[in-house]
Amino acid sequence: MSDHKHGEMDTKVQEETFSGFMTWVTRTAIFCICLLIFAYMVNG
Template sequence: MAEHKHGEMNIEVQEKTFEGFIKWVTWTAVGCIVLLLFIAMVNG
């Protein structure tokens, strides 16, 4: 079994996936807030 050395693994793919996930969550949250504000204004 190979020795584990901290910090040697290539994590570029994981970092890009996480970045995409955070962008998606942010835009989804903003969209939900805008939708709720729109609904509140329409219902008066």
């Protein structure tokens, strides 16, 4: 087994995945809020 050295792992892929996930979550939340506002205005 190789020796683990703290702080030497390449986390670029994980950071890109997390960034993409957060972008998706943010856009989905904004869409849901806009949809709720639209539904409120139509059914007022």
